[in-house]
Structures are given as C-alpha cells and as structure tokens.
Amino acid sequence: MGVAEKDKPIANPLIVLREEFDDWAILFDPDTGNAVGLNPVGVFIWKLLDGSHTAEDILKKLRESCRNVPEEVEDHLQDFIQSLVERGLAGYEAKKA
Amino acid sequence: MAEKKEDRRFSLNQIYFYLTEGCNLRCRHCWIAPKYQSENNSYPSLSSELFRAIIKQAKPLGLSGVKLTGGEPLLHPQIHEILEEIRVHDLRLTVETNGVLCTEGLAQKMAACKNPFVAVSLDAADAETHEWVRGVSGSFEAAKEGLRNLVEADLRPQVIMTIMPGNKDQMEAVVHLAELLGCGSVKFNILQPIARGEKMHEEGQTLGIEELVEVGEWVENVLSSSTNLRLYYSHPLAFRPLSRMFGDKGDGCGVCGILGILGVLADGSYALCGIGETVPELILGHAAKDDLEDVWDRAPVLQELREGLPQRLEGICGQCLMQSRCLGNCIAENYYRSQSLWAPFWFCEETHKRGLFPGSRLALQRSRSGIASQ
Numbered sequence: 001m002g003v004a005e006k007d008k009p010i011a012n013p014l015i016v017l018r019e020e021f022d023d024w025a026i027l028f029d030p031d032t033g034n035a036v037g038l039n040p041v042g043v044f045i046w047k048l049l050d051g052s053h054t055a056e057d058i059l060k061k062l063r064e065s066c067r068n069v070p071e072e073v074e075d076h077l078q079d080f081i082q083s084l085v086e087r088g089l090a091g092y093e094a095k096k097a
Numbered sequence: 098m099a100e101k102k103e104d105r106r107f108s109l110n111q112i113y114f115y116l117t118e119g120c121n122l123r124c125r126h127c128w129i130a131p132k133y134q135s136e137n138n139s140y141p142s143l144s145s146e147l148f149r150a151i152i153k154q155a156k157p158l159g160l161s162g163v164k165l166t167g168g169e170p171l172l173h174p175q176i177h178e179i180l181e182e183i184r185v186h187d188l189r190l191t192v193e194t195n196g197v198l199c200t201e202g203l204a205q206k207m208a209a210c211k212n213p214f215v216a217v218s219l220d221a222a223d224a225e226t227h228e229w230v231r232g233v234s235g236s237f238e239a240a241k242e243g244l245r246n247l248v249e250a251d252l253r254p255q256v257i258m259t260i261m262p263g264n265k266d267q268m269e270a271v272v273h274l275a276e277l278l279g280c281g282s283v284k285f286n287i288l289q290p291i292a293r294g295e296k297m298h299e300e301g302q303t304l305g306i307e308e309l310v311e312v313g314e315w316v317e318n319v320l321s322s323s324t325n326l327r328l329y330y331s332h333p334l335a336f337r338p339l340s341r342m343f344g345d346k347g348d349g350c351g352v353c354g355i356l357g358i359l360g361v362l363a364d365g366s367y368a369l370c371g372i373g374e375t376v377p378e379l380i381l382g383h384a385a386k387d388d389l390e391d392v393w394d395r396a397p398v399l400q401e402l403r404e405g406l407p408q409r410l411e412g413i414c415g416q417c418l419m420q421s422r423c424l425g426n427c428i429a430e431n432y433y434r435s436q437s438l439w440a441p442f443w444f445c446e447e448t449h450k451r452g453l454f455p456g457s458r459l460a461l462q463r464s465r466s467g468i469a470s471q
Binding site for chain 1: 338455459
C-alpha cells in the first residue's frame with residue numbers, strides 16, 4: 001500500500017522532541033517517561049507532522065532535501081509513521097462527521 | 098536427553114565466575130583487589146567440581162553463557178578442564194584476563210568454545226607505563242604475547258585500558274598497538290572508585306570529572322573516526338551519542354544484564370557480582386550448601402531488584418531517560434558507595450552537580466534561569 005494521499009499525520013503535542021548535537025534526537029513522553037531515539041531523517045519527518053502535510057508531501061520534501069534517498073523510501077515512510085501512530089506518538093486529526 | 102528449560106520470568110542468562118582469589122599482577126586501580134600470587138605463594142580458587150555442579154544446576158534456569166574473570170582466571174590450576182566443560186555445554190564464553198598466562202594452547206581452547214570473546218588488559222603502549230599500572234615487570238611483553246596467541250587462534254580480542262593521569266596520553270597509541278596486534282576492539286574504562294580505585298580517587302590520582310567527560314566526547318566523536326576498530330568508552334549510556342549506538346556503524350544500546358546475571362566467587366559464594374568480595378551483605382548463598390534455583394528465585398536482594406528496577410532508582414538516575422536500559426549503570430558499585438540498591442551512579446551525580454550531564458537525556462531540563470522544563 002502506498003502512502004495515503006489525503007491523511008495528514010500530526011505529532012502528539014504532548015511528546016517532547018529533544019534534539020542533540022549530532023542531529024539525532026529523543027522523543028520523550030513526559031507522562032510515561034518513555035523515550036525513543038530518532039535519526040536525522042526521522043527528525044526531519046517528525047517536524048513535518050504538523051497536520052498540514054500529507055505523507056505524499058513529506059515524501060516530496062524528503063526527496064528534495066536528502067541525498068541518496070532509497071527506492072523503498074515510500075514504504076519506509078509509511079512504516080515509520082505507522083510505528084509512531086501505534087506508539088501513540090502521532091495520529092490523524094479526527095474527521096468531522 | 099535435552100535439558101529442560103523452565104519458563105520463568107527472570108532467566109539466569111549468564112554467570113560471572115570470579116575463579117581465583119589470587120592474581121599474578123598488582124594493579125594499582127583494581128576494584129576487586131585480589132591477593133598477589135607469585136611463584137612462592139598461592140591462594141584458593143573455585144574447585145572444578147563445584148564449577149561443574151553450578152553449571153549443571155544453572156542450565157535449567159536458562160544459562161547460555163559464562164564469563165571467566167578473577168583475580169586472574171587463567172591462573173586457575175584446572176583452567177583447561179573448566180574451558181572444556183564450557184565447550185561441552187555449548188555455553189557462550191567471555192574471558193577477562195591480563196593476558197600474561199595466555200598460551201597458544203589456552204587461546205585455542207578458548208577459541209573452541211561458542212562465540213568466544215576475550216578481553217585483555219593493556220594500560221599503555223609501552224612497558225614502563227603499563228607495568229607502573231600493573232605492578233609487575235615483564236607483564237607488558239607477556240600481555241602482548243597473550244594477545245598474539247589469541248589472534249593466532251582466530252580470535253579478535255578486545256584491549257581494555259583503564260585511563261588515569263599517568264596513561265591518558267597513550268590512548269591513541271594503544272589503539273594503534275591494538276590495530277597492529279590484530280585485535281577487534283578497544284575499550285577505555287573509567288577508573289571506578291571501588292577498593293584500590295577508591296584509594297586512588299581519594300588521593301587525587303584519577304582524572305577529574307570534567308576531563309572524563311571531555312575524553313569521552315573525544316573518543317566517541319574523534320578517535321572513533323580515526324580507526325576501523327570498534328572503540329568503547331565506559332561512560333554511562335546517557336553520555337553516548339545516539340548515532341554511535343544506532344547509526345550505520347552503531348553498536349546498539351543493550352540493556353544492563355543485571356537482572357539475568359549472578360556472580361560466583363572463588364570460595365563458591367553466590368553474589369550479585371564480584372562486589373561480594375568487599376560487600377558481604379551482597380553474598381546470596383554458597384554453592385556447596387545452597388540450591389542454585391532457591392538462591393536465584395528467592396534471594397531477597399534479587400527479588401528487590403526485580404521489583405524495583407528501574408522505577409526506584411534515585412537521584413539523577415531517577416530522572417534519566419536512559420534508566421530503563423542503563424538500570425543505574427552499576428547497582429553493585431552504587432551499593433558499595435552508599436549501602437543502597439537505588440542510589441544513583443557516582444559519575445552521573447558528579448556530572449549533574451557540575452552541569453555536565455546531557456540535558457536532552459533528563460526528564461526535566463534545567464534552563465539557564467534555573468527553572469525546570471520538559
């Protein structure tokens with residue numbers, strides 16, 4: 001399945017992004033104390049999870065901004081967003097009835 | 098018949114065998130502080146019968162690997178027999194040795210075991226400095242010969258160097274020496290304030306905390322890029338860059354193994370680890386009279402740790418984002434220094450006091466105004 005065109009993932013506003021000197025970062029949930037490491041590409045994507053970018057938009061920006069983007073990037077992006085959603089670190093805005 | 102492994106919440110994954118009470122070197126910083134064993138005297142070592150009995154009881158509890166350390170493990174009079182026992186039981190082998198007694202035959206015997214990993218102490222790239230640290234002349238060439246024998250046996254030994262003011266300037270040279278000898282990695286140990294190391298700390302013979310942090314950053318970010326060898330610096334996980342743990346050449350961020358490890362001292366005592374040599378209340382039983390399963394399942398200290406880690410950790414460890422992996426860095430050492438299982442690790446406390454602890458790894462960050470925020 002390709003990246004959804006219309007859904008605009010949004011970062012959980014309660015999660016804190018802690019950027020470090022080597023462009024990696026930690027996502028930290030102050031409620032649970034859980035922490036997850038992000039590589040620089042993950043940080044780049046995280047910052048675009050603002051509810052105004054679709055996964056396709058993010059993909060486009062990734063291709064524009066990063067070198068040596070692998071062919072499977074679409075699947076990787078999908079998996080990454082899905083894993084953030086499953087961990088409660090990101091989600092999608094509820095659609096109006 | 099295959100041995101039945103019971104389904105248990107906490108497997109006994111690995112046993113650390115402190116095989117000998119004596120050691121053939123007199124290292125000024127040793128955290129175990131064994132007695133010096135020369136040609137004229139000898140000290141007790143774990144009997145091979147007891148070793149066999151412990152392995153037999155431990156396998157159904159989940160044992161998959163052993164670490165042989167000391168004193169000096171290769172000083173054990175039945176070391177060949179012990180290595181054979183480990184091979185027969187298909188246990189992963191880790192050895193920590195000073196390398197002096199590592200003959201070709203012993204190296205081959207270690208290489209025949211499952212996933213052998215051998216670490217050899219080398220505290221300098223020259224004999225004078227190494228032997229100043231190790232206290233016995235001739236030990237430098239002997240350790241190098243031991244390393245050559247290990248490499249010849251197709252092992253890729255790790256060189257371990259404990260850094261202190263007297264040898265710090267040789268870190269790069271030790272890496273080059275390790276490359277020349279064909280080693281696989283170099284680990285730089287921070288001198289721990291336990292036993293002889295505690296005396297050195299008290300007498301100001303160790304590197305200051307600021308310098309330890311600086312050296313760590315240099316190893317992680319500069320020295321590591323200058324060699325194909327894997328380099329490790331023994332600062333706590335909170336100080337390790339994420340890229341060095343999870344990047345392309347990363348070596349991971351393992352969880353501290355304390356909940357799956359048991360120590361056995363040379364006299365057959367079960368202990369949290371070698372700390373039992375200096376902290377009697379961390380001795381959990383004795384192999385000659387206690388059933389290992391009873392000790393592993395019911396020793397109050399182990400039960401307390403299983404219930405309390407990591408959430409009961411105090412001080413800086415209680416605020417650290419790495420706590421569920423680091424588990425206080427070294428519970429035994431924390432206990433040695435404070436008589437509490439939940440006390441924070443000294444290095445992290447000291448760095449936090451001086452504003453050197455990485456803010457991004459704390460649950461609450463302190464701003465310049467002193468106001469805490471997330």
